[in-house]
Amino acid sequence: MKDEVKTFIVQSLACFDSPSVVAAAVKKEFGQTITRQSVEAYDPNKRAGAKMAEKWKVLFRATRDAFIEDQSEIGISHRSVRLRKLAQQVELNESRGNSAMVAQLLKQAAEEVGGAYTNRREITGKDGKDLPTPVSPVTIFQLPDNGRG
Secondary structure, eight states, rough: HHHHHHHHHHEEEEEEEEHHHHHHHHHHHHOOOOOHHHHHTTOOOGGGGTOOOHHHHHHHHHHHHHHHHGGGGGGGGSSSHHHHHHHHHHHHHHHHHOEEEHHHHHHHHHHHTTTTSSSOOOOSSOOOOOOOOOOOOOOOOOOOOTTTO
């Protein structure tokens, strides 16, 4: 197998593509049929890839680190791209008369704009004011010590 194909396999695996997806991509890109098991031999995190050459391990780690660090290169990681794709799907489904799908897509867009898909939590009250103090539902009082003191 040529180094170009091996590089493609290693980089695809480093970007979290499954061995099945990589094998199909190799067939499409290079016209070579390769098994999932052969692909696994280029993943140093798998038992099959434990003995792979050091240059491929270095490439795998560098690609994985770059992939994890730079999400800005992945279009769908941006809200505006996701909303644009949703808008395109709404138009397509409207033209096909699929009102149920349009309603579902509109709901998803509303959740996207409303921040339903973020991990942000507001730890202040409205407009940055303090949160109201919770009122205890149980009255707490001091019991007499009865001379035990």
